[in-house]
Amino acid sequence: MKSFTERNPRIIGAILIAIILGFTTGALLLTSGVVKGEYTVRARFVDTAGLKGGDKVRVAGVSAGSVGSIRQAGGKVEVALKINKGIELSRDTKAQVIVETLLGSKYVRLVTGRDWTTMLHKGSVITDTSSPTEVLDLQNIGTPLLQKIDAKAFNDLLASLSSVTKDKRDEVVSIIGGLNKVTAQVNDRQDQTRGLIDAAKKLSGTLAGRDNELVGLVDNLNVVVRSLADQRVQLAA
Known part of the structure; x- marks a missing residue:
């Protein structure tokens, strides 16, 4: 009886090629999300604020997928979001880039709305998005503004405020509380x-x-x- 190595080399080569193709196909299916049952929606941001592929996607604080490709599209940034099978998103879902740690790592938070007449599916686009304000952005905007401020006038204003509110802590707290209530009422009745x-x-x-x-x-x-x-x-x- 011939050993395995003595058999027809063409047959052996064909078997090896089939095995390699099988592993390659499986890997591609895993990465594409077909096996895991993922579907991809896209979110258009004005600025992704350093978001990168592989970052987490969460719904109600629970992991719901990951960030895929990121590319420029018509003056905005289009982010592919790979959503896990079983996660349902309303048509008016919002996407927010959230800073997760002090080191600057971020994730995408999806906030579902009230319109469940149709749900997001593969290829859907989320346009209601927001991004965090970075410290560098504040510096770029704030520095020119601070340079234009009259330092003496600003100090005089602070001194005037201090003199007006002196020994009136309770009144100031009451005013702030009243403003908070008014703001809450306006929000509730918007x-x-x-x-x-x-x-x-x-x-x-x-x-x-x-x-x-x-x-x-x-x-x-x-x-x-x-x-x-x-x-x-x-x-x-």
Whole structure:
């Protein structure tokens, strides 16, 4: 009986090639997410703030995938997000780049909304995004502004504030607390406020569209008033 090495070398070569192709195909499937059941959505950021491939993606604090490719697209940065199988995202999901550690490592936080009529799927694009402000950005913006500030005037302002609030700590705390309550009320009723603003815009538009009619009514009213005044003079005579 022939040993394995004495058999037809073509058969042995074909077997080895098949094994290599099998391992290669498996590796590609694993990295592409097909085997793991991943699907890829894309998020468009103005600035990724140092986000890189392999960073985590989280939903409600739980790991939900990882960052894939990052590329420029139409003046923005398009980030591929590989989402784990079973993670459902609403159509109005928001994507935020979050600073995770003091060393600057980051992750993408996905915040689902209320629109579950359709869910995100492979190829969907998230446009509601935000990025953190970096210390370098603050430095670039803040330095020119600080250079333009009148130091003496700023010191005088601080001194005036100090004198006004001296021995009035409780009043200041009360004012700040009141402002916080007002802010909270505005936030809680932002839908109502937005509705009032929209209604005011519609009313303004309606009045503007009937400007000529209003002018005509005012002119007619003036004629009536003058007529009444003339009749009053005649009656008095």
